[in-house]
Amino acid sequence: MDRPRITIFDTTLRDGEQSPGCSMNVQEKLRLAQQLDRLGVDVIEAGFPIASDGDFEAVQRISASVRRPIIAGLARACKGDIDRAWESLQGAAHPRIHVFLATSDIHLKYKLRISREKCLEQAREAVRHAKSLCADVEFSPEDATRTEVSFLSQVVEAVIAAGATTVNIPDTVGYSMPEEYGQLIRTLRERVAGIEKVTISTHCHNDLGLAVANSLAGVQEGARQVECTINGIGERAGNASLEEIAMAMRVRRDRYPYETGIVSEQLYPSSQTLAEITRVPVQPNKAITGRNAFAHEAGIHQDGILKNPLTYEIMTPQSVGVPDSRLVLGKHSGRHALALRCEQLGHPFERRELDEVYRKFVVLADRIKKVQDCHLLELIQEVKAAAKKIPPVGAGLPFARAAAVGGAGESHSLSFAAPAPAASAPATFGEHHGEQEEHLWGV
Numbered sequence: 448m449d450r451p452r453i454t455i456f457d458t459t460l461r462d463g464e465q466s467p468g469c470s471m472n473v474q475e476k477l478r479l480a481q482q483l484d485r486l487g488v489d490v491i492e493a494g495f496p497i498a499s500d501g502d503f504e505a506v507q508r509i510s511a512s513v514r515r516p517i518i519a520g521l522a523r524a525c526k527g528d529i530d531r532a533w534e535s536l537q538g539a540a541h542p543r544i545h546v547f548l549a550t551s552d553i554h555l556k557y558k559l560r561i562s563r564e565k566c567l568e569q570a571r572e573a574v575r576h577a578k579s580l581c582a583d584v585e586f587s588p589e590d591a592t593r594t595e596v597s598f599l600s601q602v603v604e605a606v607i608a609a610g611a612t613t614v615n616i617p618d619t620v621g622y623s624m625p626e627e628y629g630q631l632i633r634t635l636r637e638r639v640a641g642i643e644k645v646t647i648s649t650h651c652h653n654d655l656g657l658a659v660a661n662s663l664a665g666v667q668e669g670a671r672q673v674e675c676t677i678n679g680i681g682e683r684a685g686n687a688s689l690e691e692i693a694m695a696m697r698v699r700r701d702r703y704p705y706e707t708g709i710v711s712e713q714l715y716p717s718s719q720t721l722a723e724i725t726r727v728p729v730q731p732n733k734a735i736t737g738r739n740a741f742a743h744e745a746g747i748h749q750d751g752i753l754k755n756p757l758t759y760e761i762m763t764p765q766s767v768g769v770p771d772s773r774l775v776l777g778k779h780s781g782r783h784a785l786a787l788r789c790e791q792l793g794h795p796f797e798r799r800e801l802d803e804v805y806r807k808f809v810v811l812a813d814r815i816k817k818v819q820d821c822h823l824l825e826l827i828q829e830v831k832a833a834a835k836k837i838p839p840v841g842a843g844l845p846f847a848r849a850a851a852v853g854g855a856g857e858s859h860s861l862s863f864a865a866p867a868p869a870a871s872a873p874a875t876f877g878e879h880h881g882e883q884e885e886h887l888w889g890v
């Protein structure tokens with residue numbers, strides 16, 4: 448069975464760049480565009496050339512050096528904008544002019560102060576002009592989801608007749624619900640003459656957290672282009688997240704039998720590149736690309752993951768370019784995870800030895816949130832030294848430092864060379880880890 452191919456239109460450099468704190472200079476935009484090329488996006492919306500000289504130059508430079516994808520430049524529905532966009536796209540191997548005009552009554556009345564008739568005429572004229580310059584023309588009726596559907600149908604029909612090749616249906620204010628958005632796409636396909644000749648596109652904002660759900664609903668009703676951004680950045684609450692769209696279609700091929708050109712192993716590198724450029728960190732629990740997306744701390748989860756990753760992972764970290772599933776060693780971790788990490792650090796332990804390491808580990812983990820490899824190595828050295836009955840050299844120091852990191856105060860040394868903490872360790876162990884211990888000890 449042939450799976451329909453979905454065009455991935457990335458607007459990180461245009462809509463995304465408009466979000467607070469995410470502005471980029473020309474050099475940075477070029478760097479991100481090259482990464483988007485590696486990621487396999489079909490269209491890069493490189494900027495809004497009339498908006499600033501910097502935007503113009505960015506579109507120009509990206510057009511000249513990124514040759515595989517389509518490069519789109521945004522323009523309002525007027526000659527000056529369209530001409531400027533076209534000028535910036537001169538060097539592009541595959542240029543696209545993207546024209547937009549608001550169509551909802553609220554935008555017509557308060558923002559544009561024009562009638563519906565004027566709006567319809569302006570949309571038609573703008574697309575006609577763009578088409579006279581460029582074969583690939585996209586039109587977006589801004590605020591489409593709050594536009595009366597009969598008027599929206601009229602506008603879409605008019606721009607198709609004028610030569611638009613892609614019609615985008617933006618949920619500009621993130622107001623739509625998935626069934627509603629899907630229904631809108633279906634209605635347009637039923638009512639608009641000539642719509643079968645063009646690509647229908649989604650462009651959903653995330654004000655109610657539904658941007659990805661709405662985009663997928665649109666695809667299920669026949670949209671074949673999705674506009675999205677890396678890390679979901681964009682105006683206000685952002686756009687549909689590219690990585691979530693791509694992986695939803697990959698992991699749930701049974702429900703979304705579509706193909707994209709996305710090289711999924713480049714998702715995490717793309718996310719990291721953007722975060723690095725903008726210095727806007729990815730939220731830790733962000734799906735697909737957040738630092739906790741593949742982290743497992745609970746002992747039972749860690750145990751399951753080690754036995755078979757499918758127990759708690761619906762996709763592998765490697766499939767999205769995350770180097771490894773990071774088992775976070777914290778106070779909820781079990782012996783099994785600890786044993787594996789020790790082994791990975793070059794210190795396989797026998798059961799009895801591991802018991803000693805684990806007791807110390809639990810005391811340490813109670814004081815500092817995350818036990819890093821360096822802490823663990825220090826701890827291992829201590830246990831080994833104690834086993835040989837050789838007093839560890841400077842053993843108290845590293846753990847005093849570790850305790851200070853965790854904010855537990857400088858008076859606690861976790862060194863077993865000091866008698867008091869050693870005596871309290873088993874009690875701590877028993878109080879906090881009894882249940883988990885029972886589960887994990889047999890494995």
Ligand SMILES: [Zn+2]
Pocket residue numbers: 462619650652681682686
């Ligand atoms: Zn937008």
